[in-house]
Amino acid sequence: MQQAITIFKKEFKTYFITPIAYIVISIFLIVTGWFFFSTFFIFNQATLRNFFGLLPITFSFVVPAITMRLFSEEFNIGSYELLLTMPVTSREVIVGKFLASVAFIAAVLLPTLTYPVTISFLGNLDWGPVWGGYIGAILLGAAFCAIGIFASSLTRNQIISFITGMAICFALTLVDKTLFFLPHNMLGILSYLGADYHFQNISKGIIDSRDVVYFLSVTFIALYSAHLVVEEKY
Amino acid sequence: MIRIDNLSKYYHDFCAVDQINFEINKGEILGLLGPNGAGKTTILRMLTGFLRPSSGTISVKDFTIDEHRLEIKKLLGYLPESAPLYHDMIVYDYLNYVASIRGLTSERKIPRIKELADLCGLNEVMHRPINELSKGYKQRVGLAHSMMSDPEILVLDEPTSGLDPNQIVEIRDIIRQIGKKKTIVLSTHILSEAEATCDRVVIINQGKIVADGSADTLKHSTEGENLVHITLVNADLKSVQDILGSIVGVKSIEQVEAHADNGQTKFTCLTSKDIRAEMYQKIKETSWILTEFYQETQSLENIFRELTREN
Secondary structure, eight states: OHHHHHHHHHHHHHHHHSTHHHHHHHHHHHHHHHHHHHHHHHHTOOOOHHHHHHHHHHHHHHHHHHHHHHHHHHHHHTHHHHHHTSSOOHHHHHHHHHHHHHHHHHHHHGGGGHHHHHHHHHSOOOHHHHHHHHHHHHHHHHHHHHHHHHHHHHOSOHHHHHHHHHHHHHHHHHGGGSGGGSOGGGHHHHHHHOHHHHHHHHHTTOOOHHHHHHHHHHHHHHHHHHHHHHHHHO | OEEEEEEEEEETTEEEEEEEEEEEOTTOEEEEEOSTTSSHHHHHHHHTTSSOOSEEEEEETTEETTTOHHHHHHHEEEEOTTOOOOTTSBHHHHHHHHHHHTTOOHHHHHHHHHHHHHHHTOGGGTTSBGGGSOHHHHHHHHHHHHHTTOOSEEEEESTTTTOOHHHHHHHHHHHHHHHTTSEEEEEESOHHHHHHHOSEEEEEETTEEEEEEOHHHHHHHTTTOEEEEEEEESOOHHHHHHHHTTSTTEEEEEEEEEOTTTOEEEEEEEESSOOHHHHHHHHHHSSOEEEEEEEEOOOHHHHHHHHHHHO
C-alpha cells in the first residue's frame, strides 16, 4: 500500500509538471463554462442542471485524455521495466495510477465550484442536487478513469489509447439514448448499463445505492481488466 | 547466491532462451556474453522478475522467482539497457521517488541520494530534467537507481552501450568499485569489457550456453590450436611442408604470401601444441634464412567467434 501511495504522489505531481494539466483544465472550463452559461439566463433558473447534464459527454473525452499516458507512455519509453523490477506489484501500480487520475479529476472540478457560489448570489440555489452532482461527478470520473487506464494498458501508443478509452466512455454514456431503436425486452438491461442514466439520478440529489453500485462495479471491472492485461503482457 | 535451473523462454514459437543452467556465486562479477539476439537481455529480465520464464526456475538465496518474486526484487538492483527513465522528472525528484518505492525511511533518503550522487558523479545534474541529460548521465542516473537500496545483487544490461570511450572507462570504474562488495551480473557484447571487468564469463549463443569460465580459462581451453607465423628466405612450400611437416604436432602448413623481390615467403603453421623449439631446430639445419617467427596467442575474440559461429 505504501508503494501505491508513492506512485500516486508521483503521478499526480507529473500532471502538474507537464503542460497536460493546464491544457485539460482550461479546455474543460471553457467548454463547460460556455455551454452552461450561454443558456443559463434563458432558462432563468438557479440550478446547475445543465452543467451536470453535459458532464458525461465532456468527461467522455476529457478523462481518456488524462489517463491515456498512464501506461502507454511507460510501455513506450520502457520505464515500466524499471518500475516493475522494483519491489512493487502490478496491482499497486494500477491502484496508484488510478488514484492519481481520480485526484486529478477532482482538481479539474474544483474551479467549477465557483459556478454554484456565483449562482447562489443570483437566486435561491438548492444545494442538495449540487452536492449530489459533485459526488456523482467524482463517481463518474472514477469509472471513466478506470476505463481509460484499461485502454492505456492495452497499447504503447497514446493516440490509440485515447481513442479506445473515448469510444468505451461514449458508448456507456450514449447507450441509453439508443434504446429507441431496440427491442422492448432489452430495455431494462441496456438502460441499466448507461452511465448517463445513473449519473443523472445522482445529480438530482438522490444518492441511490443502485447508482453507486453501478459506478463502483464499472470501476472495479475496468481496473481488474487492466490488471489482467498487464499481468498477461509480461 | 543465484541458481538458474533449466530456464527457457519462448516468444510465441521463437525460443529465445533454451534450457539454461548456471550458478552465480556471492561476490562474483559475472559477464553474460553473446552476439546480438543471443538471449542475454531475456535472461536478465527473467532474473529480475520482469518476464515470466516459460519453464524452469530461478532461485536467489532461498527464494524462488515463482513464489517470492517481491523478496527477490528487494535483493536486486537492475539497470535495463539504455536506462529508460521518466523524461519529465528532475534527477533529484526521480531518485527521491525511487528511494520511496524502495522503502527507504525519510531520514535515510537524503544521505543515500547524496552518497549515490558522489559515487555516480551526478552532483552537477541533480536539478536538471532527465530528458536534457546526455546518454552518459542518463546511464549514471540508471546506475544510481539500481543501487538505491544498496542491494546485494546488481543486474546491469549493457551498462556501457552507447557511451563514448571516456564514459565507458568511468562506468567500468564504478562497476569495479561496487563489485568489491556486491554480486554483479552484467551483459555485454563487447569482449574487452568482459575481459576487463568480469571474474567469470558465460558465453551465450542462440539461447544456449556455449562456454563458461574465467577469461583466462576460456583462453586456455582452446589451446592446442596454435597458429605459428614463419617468414623464410630461400624456401618454397613443398620443402617446408616436407621438413617441418615431419614434426609431431604439426597439423597443416600454408603459404600466405611470397615476395619475389627479396625472396621472402610467409607461412602459417597450425599446431596442436607449442613445438616452437623443435621447429627452430629443423630450420637451423637447412639453408633457409629465418626473418620472422612468432606464435599467435588465442584471444577472447577468436574464441568467441569460433563458439558463436559453430552453433
